[in-house]
Amino acid sequence: MAHMVFGAVPVLAVVLTGLFAGLFLTFSIAVMPGLARAGDRAMVESMQWINRAILNPVFALVFVGAPVAVLGTVVLFFAAGAYTAVLWSGVGLAALVAVLAITFAVNVPRNNALDAAGPVERTGDVAAVRAAFEPVWVRWNHVRTLLSVAALVCCAVALSLY
Secondary structure, three states, X not given: OHHHHHHHHHHHXXXXXXXXXXXXXXXXXXXXXXXXXXXXXXXXXXXXXXXXXXXXXXXXXXXXXXXXXXXXXXXXXXXXXXXXXXXXXXXXXXXXXXXXHHHHHHXXXXXXXXXXXXXXXXXXXXXXXHXXXXXXXXXHHHHHHHHHHHHHHHHHHHHHHO
């Protein structure tokens, strides 16, 4: 049983971290560039709907599950005396924690402000709402993407070393 846990948790950490990174990458390379081509009303309204739709159990599983699984991997590797794998997993965990910090400090407040602007048909200056949201949100999403991919690489290297 212990062998199965030692095998499954690091693999789960890699899979969930890959999904975590893929989510941010998708926004960086497809969603936001696509919305950048849309008019102000379409962009603001689309992001409002996306921000509501993303709050679902699958997102929660990936968003919370990735760092938890990586933390579990750090603990398991430490218990096994696989200290090089601990180091790689620890760096991966630190990158994921940085992503969470950025998300809650930068992206979520912008999502909330976008939602607080209300329906676009009742928003006075949709262009101003967009301008307050888009550049900073996109810039920090790119940072989240890079950190998430780095976390994925670290977790994969740790798994390969174990």
